[in-house]
Amino acid sequence: MPSDRPLPRAGALALALGCLIGVTSIGCGDRHGDEGGDKSDGDKVEGPSNEDREQLQREAHREALALALESSRAALSQADPLAAYRAGQGPAAAPPLSFAARGHILEALERAQTDTRDIDERFLEPxxxxxxxxxxxxxxxIHDDQKRHPGLRVDPNLPLTMIEETLDELEWxxxxxxxxxxxxxLPGAMAAEIPGLREQLEAASLPATIRAGERCTALAARARGLAERLKAGDQPALVTLADALDTHHRWLLELQAVLPEAKLQTWSAAAPPLRPGNLESIDRLPAALDARAMIRWLSVDERVDLVADRALAEVVRQAVRWRAIETQLLGPGTDPAADGGPDASAPEYATAIVAEDLPTPVTVERCEALLKVLSAGVAGIEDVDAPVLDCERYLVLRGPEPASEGALLLELLDRAVIEPQRRALRRGELAELALVRGQWSEAVHVHLRRIMLLAHIDHRQGRAAALLEGRRALCQAGASLWIHGELGGAPDAPDDPAARAAALAAALGPACSxxxxxxxxxxxxxxxxxxMVGFGLSLIGDEPARMLGF
Incomplete structure (x- = not known):
């Protein structure tokens, strides 16, 4: 007799298809022979036609996909709780930095991979x-990050990026x-996770370790500053986070001292196995990635098939296009024929505008005046709502740092127009898509929306600042491609630093000066x-230029 126990998830789709095409009758509701005796030829049931069989297969795969979406949502949410929180698919939760949190991810991942494994695209709608x-x-x-090349094992900056993003969300x-x-x-939950980072790091480069220490200091100062500006009941968790970051910084300083003499590891090798030990057990990685490691990273994390020299050429081409956009938004400057021909702005024209735009104290009056500028600019743009922002509340959260007129306008544009619209779009997406974040997609979205909106907003300093930020991000990505993709020779080959810098400048061209x-x-x-964040701007082709009609 067939068992009445529920089938394992892994066999659900296989059994369904078996029932549909007549491979098996076990568990399908067909009990031939239960009453004894042979069936006569007249009692034979004719099987489904090929057309019916295909339709039944499509139904089975659709049902399997529905099951897979449910389990995938759970795995993706555990791996990226911030994305789930933003998409309304989960509660506020700290990034999964501890061994325990990552163990829960693996359990959910195995279920989701089982549910998606046997689904055949041929039987699904486009x-x-x-x-x-x-x-x-x-x-x-997720599988790669959890099992094959865990980022927390080799990148001391990765957890700090997660902490910074979560602080951004808290402030929002x-x-x-x-x-x-x-x-x-959230800050207290992150503070509790930080000590576990020191148990997981197995290799690191010296420049990355130094930068991680600097970021700890900056994040701790940010948390304390925010705590000072908030009401008393909201302070303790932020102070706890700042203290944990200070402790982590001291540990990173100790690591910096011993890392130069550590055993040399390679970026292309698999992450070293977790092993008990102290600082002396941590391996040293080269300052730069090698081409193989970079190609693998972009393929797994961003689904980009990288050919480094072609990618660099496209970055340089797009940097020139961004210079041309300066002419479109700022005017020809003083020498329109320089650096790229008649379609390019004068050398450093946007830079000169930004340099003249000096930082001054940020007040409620300045904030409200710029909001009026934004409102007037976006008034005629379809599907763009008027900016809404409480300037007094914003200044409490922002802090006392002075800002130039252009920089402040971009801050307000991002928070009062672009971010609300981005979140509204994200809420309208299928949950599973919203949970698969691209590393660069949010930054690319901000750059693109700035350019599109500033074409309608009459603010010279804001336009110059936005154009410079976009072009700088592109050029920095080009420098990263050049060094990590080994386009300038082996990354750690002994040479003249000045000669290497000159070679990079020549490779990037005048648009990146x-x-x-x-x-x-x-x-x-x-x-x-x-x-590499700006690399995403080279992947969208001429979209910024098309937004401006050329």
Whole structure:
């Protein structure tokens, strides 16, 4: 007799298809022979036609996809609780930095991978195929980070990026008055996770370790400053986080001291196994990635098939296009024929505008005046709401740092127009798609929206600042491609630093002259992930230029 026990999830789709095409009758409701005796030829049931069989297969795969979406949502939410929180798919939760949190991710991941493994795209509608591919990519990325190349084992900056993003979310929720107790507890939850980072790091480069220490100091100061400006009941968790970051910084300083003499590891090797030990057991990684490691990183994390020299050529081409956009938004400057021909602005024209725009104290009056500028500019743009922002609340959260007119306008544009619209779009997405974040997609979205909106907003300093930020991000990504993709030779080959900087400047061309080549190389090795953020702008082709009609 067939068992009445529920089938394992792994066999659900296989059994369903077996029932549909007549491979098996076990558990399908067909009990031939239960009453004894042979069936006569007249009692034979004719099987389904090929057309019916295909339709039944499609139904089975659709049902399997529905099951897979449910389990994938759980795995993706555990791996990226911030994305789940933003998409309304989960509560406020700290990033999964501890062994225990990562163990829960593995359990959810195995279930989701089992549910997606046997689904055949041929039996799905085109939109369902896209959804399946996205969640498979997201699950593969989690698997790689959890098992094959865990980022926390080799990148001291990665957890600090997660902490910084969560602080950003906390400040946003406070700004829009949407921060419940779980939200207020986020800093304390992150503080509890930080000590476990020191048990997981198995290898690191010296520049990345130095940068991680600097970021600890900056994040601790940010947390304390925010605590001082908030009401008393909201302070303790932020102070606890700041203390934990200070402790982690001291440990990183100790690591810096011993790392130069540590055993040399390679970026292309698998992450070293977890092993008990002290600082002396941590291996040293080269300052720069090698080409193989970079290709693998972009393929797994961003689904980009990198050919480094072609990618660099496209970055340079797009940097020239961004110079041309300066002419469109700022005018021809003093020498329109320089650096790129008649379609390019004068050399450093936007830079000169920004240099003349000096920082001054930020007041409620300045904030409200710029909001009026934004309101007038976006008034005629379809599907763009008027900016809404409580300037007094914003200044409390922002702090006392002075800002130039252009920089302040971009701050307000981002928070009062672009971010609300981005969140509204994200809420309208299928949950599983919203949970698979691209590393650069949010930054690219901000750059694009700025350019599109500033074409309608009459603010010279804001336009110049936005154009410079976009072009600088592109050029920094180009420097990263050059060093990590080994386009300038082996990354750690002994040579003349000045000659290497000059070679980089020549490779990037005059459109990237706003970067100091040596500083660009230093940034590229201090935090490779952050330095590559602008690469996304080269992947969207001429979209910024098309927004402006050329």
């Amino acid at each position: 939109d369902s195929v896209v959804i399946l591919r996205v969640i498979r990519f997201g699950l593969t990325r 929720r406070l700004l829009v008055d949407d921060c419940n107790q779980d939200c207020l507890d 706003l970067l100091d080549p040596q500083q660009a190389l230093d940034e590229a090795v201090a935090d490779p992930r952050a330095a």
